[in-house]
Amino acid sequence: MRNSIQRTWIGRRAPNFNAPAVHPDGTVMERFTLSKLQGNYVALFFWPLDHTFVCPTEILAFDHRLRDFNDRNCKVVGVSIDSVYSHKHWRDTPVDQGGIGPVGFTMVSDVSGTIADRFGVRSIDGPALRATFLLDRDLVCRHMLVNDLTLGRNIDETLRTLDAIEHVDVFGEVCPANWRDGQAALQPTAEATASWLRRNGSEL
Numbered sequence: 534m535r536n537s538i539q540r541t542w543i544g545r546r547a548p549n550f551n552a553p554a555v556h557p558d559g560t561v562m563e564r565f566t567l568s569k570l571q572g573n574y575v576a577l578f579f580w581p582l583d584h585t586f587v588c589p590t591e592i593l594a595f596d597h598r599l600r601d602f603n604d605r606n607c608k609v610v611g612v613s614i615d616s617v618y619s620h621k622h623w624r625d626t627p628v629d630q631g632g633i634g635p636v637g638f639t640m641v642s643d644v645s646g647t648i649a650d651r652f653g654v655r656s657i658d659g660p661a662l663r664a665t666f667l668l669d670r671d672l673v674c675r676h677m678l679v680n681d682l683t684l685g686r687n688i689d690e691t692l693r694t695l696d697a698i699e700h701v702d703v704f705g706e707v708c709p710a711n712w713r714d715g716q717a718a719l720q721p722t723a724e725a726t727a728s729w730l731r732r733n734g735s736e737l
Contacts, residue, residue: 541653542674547577547666548651552612554641555620565641567610568672574607574699575668576691579654579661583615583623587685589633591663594688596636601692605699609638614649614660617642654679667695669702710737 554565580588595609602609620640626632649655654664663686667676675698697708706718719725
């Protein structure tokens, strides 16, 4: 079954799912539905397991930047194979006691691993890999990044990529390497690329 799953979702509408989750206010929802977020950008990220080592550093990094995601009309949703009770216990435990505190994004429970399987990011050992998907307002996947279990993500890079996606959507330009919001992008033509490289190529 797992070998037959679609392995890349770039350019495709993300697979919908319904699953239990812990709401940002700490309440448990029996049914969280991804498709209900249509109309927003979505940063959907997977982590392996609650109460582990690299995972809380990433979760807190996302949480500390929630205002930045909100300013970009982007909803943050996290997924792991833990139960909603594990999620709730972890977020109800203060950071200085080994928890993550009351993080402000939805934590989805994927106990069966079905969601990770559908996105093609389940590890050989069972938990999800450290995967991030950026979905546009139509829930089409525009970016994905997958790390193994040992490598934490750079959430500022996720925000930079989100800015690039929004710039493309608004202006119809394409974004060169290392582009940041406010910098020059370019039209998708050979002439525009040559002009951009003459002006900026030495800074790459």
